Amino acid sequence: MRFDLIDLNLFTHIAEANSLTRGAERSNLSLPAASTRIKNLEEQVGIKLLSRTSQGVKVTAPGETLLTHARRVLRQLEQLTGDLQEYASGIKGHVRAFANTTAMSEFLPAVLRGYLVDHPDVTVDIQERLSPDIVRAVQEGVVDFGIVAGNVHTEGLEVMPYRRDRLVLVCALNHPLAAHTHTAFANTLDCNFVGLLEASAIHNFLKRAAADLQRTLRWRIQVSNFETACRMIEANVGVGVLPEGTARRHAKTMALRIVQLDDDWAERQLQICVADLDALPLFSRKLVDLLVEDGLGRQG
Numbered sequence: 139m140r141f142d143l144i145d146l147n148l149f150t151h152i153a154e155a156n157s158l159t160r161g162a163e164r165s166n167l168s169l170p171a172a173s174t175r176i177k178n179l180e181e182q183v184g185i186k187l188l189s190r191t192s193q194g195v196k197v198t199a200p201g202e203t204l205l206t207h208a209r210r211v212l213r214q215l216e217q218l219t220g221d222l223q224e225y226a227s228g229i230k231g232h233v234r235a236f237a238n239t240t241a242m243s244e245f246l247p248a249v250l251r252g253y254l255v256d257h258p259d260v261t262v263d264i265q266e267r268l269s270p271d272i273v274r275a276v277q278e279g280v281v282d283f284g285i286v287a288g289n290v291h292t293e294g295l296e297v298m299p300y301r302r303d304r305l306v307l308v309c310a311l312n313h314p315l316a317a318h319t320h321t322a323f324a325n326t327l328d329c330n331f332v333g334l335l336e337a338s339a340i341h342n343f344l345k346r347a348a349a350d351l352q353r354t355l356r357w358r359i360q361v362s363n364f365e366t367a368c369r370m371i372e373a374n375v376g377v378g379v380l381p382e383g384t385a386r387r388h389a390k391t392m393a394l395r396i397v398q399l400d401d402d403w404a405e406r407q408l409q410i411c412v413a414d415l416d417a418l419p420l421f422s423r424k425l426v427d428l429l430v431e432d433g434l435g436r437q438g
Contacts, residue, residue, distance in 0.1 A: 238340075320399070333355070
């Protein structure tokens, strides 16, 4: 049984988009050509790989198996490209990673700035996700590596300690909670909240933390970045839960009170996880090495 790389790439795109049309577009194929390729692929393996629904297409159980292996094959090909990059001109690498909110906003920018200067032929795609989703993406080969926080199950992955992450409560100086040096998250749930948009990892993390207490957060306003959130908090629109480094940086120029949270989840160890460090493309391994080095330097 032989597999065509174009078919594997097409199938991966269709599965990720849950759409034959969008998968064909991403593969630069016409819809009829893509449909024929998938039909031929299913006939070759003798099983249905996709099921058609009113919302698009859904990957079947055998299709999930093919998807996992297809991603690995395609990543191995990218590794080959990366390892040959230093010997061939004009070849570009592409690093893919997922990270939690704190890593995205606080820790990654400085390292990425130097990495991109030293690797002008490499592009980096890092997206914000919740830790369980990050682990799943690494396991499935969707990304090269992930940065996760807290007690998340990482069985089968190589894990390296990175940084420590603390979440704190931030409020206006005249807010009732400003009189406290520390408090439990449960004590904040009667307050109005200022937060990031629903697509952000920290929004969903706090939503889950409230749900664990059988409560819901009272979102007064949701904004696109931490600076705007702090300005809303300063104006006493509501309170917020932010990474401590972010909060202290903005507290230097804004009238903000930082209150420590007593909850165990407020202080977390960030970790870098990979499926197989040695199997990463060379340019991805170099970025992971830089991140590990940066984390060790901060601990020292």
